[in-house]
Amino acid sequence: MQNSIVLMFHEIHNKLWFKEVLQNLGKRYKFVNAFQLYENINNKGLCHITFDDGHQSFYDNAYPILYELGIPATLFVSPKVIEDEKNYWFQRVRKLNNKDFHQYVCQKVSNRFKIPIIDFSLYSILKALPIKIILELIENYERENMIKEESYINITIEQLMELKDSELVEIGSHTINHPILANESDRVAEFEIKGSIENLKRITGKEINYFAFPNGQPGLDFGDRELKILKETGIKLVFSTESNKIKGSFHNYVVPRIGISKGNNFFIKNKIRFAKQWLLLRNLSHRKTEDKERKVLTAMRISNS
Ligand SMILES: [Zn+2]
Incomplete structure (x- = not known):
């Protein structure tokens, strides 16, 4: 069996x-x-x-x-x-203009990393941050751009x-x-x-x-x-x-x-x-790229921030 x-x-x-x-x-x-x-x-x-x-x-x-x-x-x-x-942070991010919010995030948190972060994906960067910072970024960005909070989806x-x-x-x-x-x-x-x-x-x-x-x-x-x-x-x-x-x-x-x-x-x-080998089989999988990026960002984080 x-x-x-x-x-x-x-x-x-x-x-x-x-x-x-x-x-x-x-x-x-x-x-x-x-x-x-x-x-x-x-x-x-x-x-x-x-x-x-x-x-x-x-x-x-x-x-x-x-x-x-x-x-x-x-x-x-x-x-x-x-x-x-109130929706989860990743659901709120999904509704934002990815490119514009990406630039905004890079501007605001670049000082938290030892390397330039502009080439890393938005989610890789966000997932290397504490939740308090993620929520602040979303809330400030929404406020500064007068973006209305989306309706509740859960x-x-x-x-x-x-x-x-x-x-x-x-x-x-x-x-x-x-x-x-x-x-x-x-x-x-x-x-x-x-x-x-x-x-x-x-x-x-x-x-x-x-x-x-x-x-x-x-x-x-x-x-x-x-x-x-x-x-x-x-x-x-x-x-x-x-x-x-x-x-x-x-x-x-x-x-x-x-x-x-x-x-x-x-x-x-x-x-x-092929559960375990799935990511290896699917070499270009998005998740694999994100994992790699996140490992680099986590290692390059400036401590105490
Ligand atoms: Zn979840």
């Missing part, structure tokens, strides 16, 4: 596509909820479905299909985003309450502000992790047992410090975005996930089959 897998989705804009993906997976795997995965982490042939961020399309498109097929899922959200109805608190009461959806924590935790001070890292778990507990009235790292790449986005904080919270399973199947040898506290956002059955089958 094949190794168990956890899949990661974000937005679903085509219900039919999502339904077909699940139906095809169902021929090869047994769908389990997060607790069943936790209890049977060393078993083969299991598949757990996860969603990050809580985009409105989860409620509109994914949830009805999960419900129709009776498939459980975990939804990782920020309690602050939902309570404030689930509402009422929808969250409906989802948490459903048999199929488990709510998991995804920090408060979606920072790159590795860029933060000890104090902020702890606040982002523990604060989000406590706030979700308060809102849902339920234990929060699962956590997914924002961005989620081991080493680049989080490390031992974050895992230590999570262990103190009693969280049962922590999910990364490292593309891999669940194998006997892996550290069972950090579960890898294979990201799925598009493609037909053949494409998805191969993406799962």
Whole structure:
């Protein structure tokens, strides 16, 4: 039997596509909820479905299909985003003029790096900064250019309450502000992790047992410090975005996930089959370039800034 897998989705804009993906997976795997995965982490042939961020399309498109097929899922959200109805920083950046905002960011933060940053991509630069600076850059840029804040695109608190009461959806924590935790001070890292778990507990009235790292790449986005904080919270399973199947040898506290956002059955089958080698096979992949850039920028950061 094949190794168990956890899949990661974000937005679903085509219900039919999502339904077909699940139906095809169902021929090869047994769908389990997060607790069943936790209890049977060393078993083969299991598949757990996860969603990050809580985009409105989860409620509109994914949830009805999960419900129709009776498939459980975990939804990782920020309690602050939902309570404030204020979009995640990366969603706000998406709405800005990329070229113009890129120039603005370079101007404002070039003094934080030992090398010129103009040739690095906007997201590589932002992901090398603490969340406080990222939010300041967005807010100041929006204000100076009189850009109206975009409308809210994630689930509402009422929808969250409906989802948490459903048999199929488990709510998991995804920090408060979606920072790159590795860029933060000890104090902020702890606040982002523990604060989000406590706030979700308060809102849902339920234990929060699962956590997914924002961005989620081991080493680049989080490390031992974050895992230590999570262990103190009693969280049962922590999910990364490292593309891999669940194998006997892996550290069972950090579960890898294979990201799925598009493609037909053949494409998805191969993406799962070659999970670990996927980035190598796809040599020009955007993510690989970004990872490389981020490693350089992080190493070239001027400390104490
Ligand atoms: Zn996320």
